[in-house]
Amino acid sequence: MPLKAPWRTAFGEETTIDSILVRLRGEGQDGWGETAPYRLPQFSPEWASGAFALLRDVMAPALIGKRIDSAEILQEELAPLKGNHFAKAGLDTAWWDLAAKLAGEPLWKMIGGKGPDAIVGADISVLDDLDELVAAVGKTQEDGFQRTKLKFRRGWGLEMVARVREAFPDAVLHVDCNSAFTLDDIAMFRELDRFGLAMIEQPLAYDDLIDHARLQAELKTPICLDESITSLDRARKAIDIGACGWINIKPGRVGGLTNAIAIHDLCAAHDIPCWIGGMLESAVGQGPALALSTLSNVKYPCDIFPSDRLYQTDLSEPEIVLSGPGRITASDQPGHGFWPNSERLTRVSRAYAAVSNKARRDPSSSRLAL
Structure with a gap:
């Protein structure tokens, strides 16, 4: 997503943002999260394309078929993977959005x-x-x-x-x-x-x-x-x-x-x-x-x-x-309270991945099962 003007800091200059959007779907609702560690590992050791690959290949598949009844359980599932806080945040913030929607409450409340x-x-x-x-x-x-x-x-x-x-x-x-x-x-x-x-x-x-x-x-x-x-x-x-x-x-x-x-x-x-x-x-x-x-x-x-x-x-x-x-x-x-505009998202996306396992989906499991 292009910036209006260059964003200059002590570690570099950015003219666009590179981020990862994460959608969790359950009970007819979508929860959206975003994580944006920058294009290169200059703010932290993480970077956008690396976080995307980790989410796609490791983190999301590790959650399929498991009950995620609370944010603490989600963090416990991700804990064996050292560091990579930005990648984990994409899942965690999407979980909270979904949980608040299912509870019928604004997230701040x-x-x-x-x-x-x-x-x-x-x-x-x-x-x-x-x-x-x-x-x-x-x-x-x-x-x-x-x-x-x-x-x-x-x-x-x-x-x-x-x-x-x-x-x-x-x-x-x-x-x-x-x-x-x-x-x-x-x-x-x-x-x-x-x-x-x-x-x-x-x-x-x-x-x-x-x-x-x-x-x-x-x-x-x-x-x-x-x-x-x-x-x-x-x-x-x-x-x-x-x-x-x-x-x-x-x-x-x-x-x-x-x-x-x-x-x-x-x-x-x-x-x-x-x-x-x-x-x-x-x-x-x-x-x-x-x-x-x-x-x-x-x-x-x-x-x-x-x-x-x-x-x-x-x-x-x-x-x-x-x-x-x-x-x-x-x-x-x-x-x-926020979600991507589907047309804009399609236009600017560089990569897309869907991770699911319908064969393992249990209709009697928790409302927040993935």
Whole structure:
């Protein structure tokens, strides 16, 4: 799905999104999930075509003929396969959509959301020059977003933050480093302390906890962990060693909505505030993240984007739209509320696979049998 403009981060540049859509069918209903680990293994060790092959050849066939009565059972079935959190998330988020539809409940309500409204922020990638950036930040302020995230990388760092802070002295800002730095850059991070940022997101390696704890001890600005948090156990360890003041939860990165809810609850129990992130994905992928954004320990505007923010045409429907300044309201329909437009999906699909075993289908089995 083409982007309106290049999305530049510390690890690369994207002009389209490459993702996997997963459909689970049962009891006359379809549950839809999406997982989008990027085209190449740059954000994490996973990548889109690899996740598709694993889902097609291993994960989906392993579930055929088994009763999946709960999300925990689904995670137990997938647990013998190490890592591959994005691939697992495609199945897990589709399961939750199907389960909520069969229960006749909006997903946000089914998982215990405090209400349908989610507070969302604005993200700005690396741009061509600082004047363009200041104009873009100004637009986020005019549009009523309560915080703005700035992508941060070598050559687009302290000078960039200084220029934005000078132009917007009272704006809530944070920077996202996407794992681009090391402890050798500690002097630069100390300089960031003077800009009054809400947080510094994932400054160090994507799989690190220990160095983040060392860096956090040197800074006033809270560190937010993103790429480093891939499981409930990783979140527990990060909290135990003081590696962060915030945790960003992305359903795709942690293996699905089941694990995302568990991490949210762990953070709440330890007074660590969290907020919800997303990948470059269609409305189907953002639907579970939108539901997650309604939980009680989500304390910072989330990365849920209106459909027209990044794409000329979202392949899914209905479009995600703002319901007020910096606010998106989750669907009141059963499930997460989004599905692919079949014509658009057919037009942009690169590969398709159907996995089933009708001979093993048991009509007396659980409503959520695959």
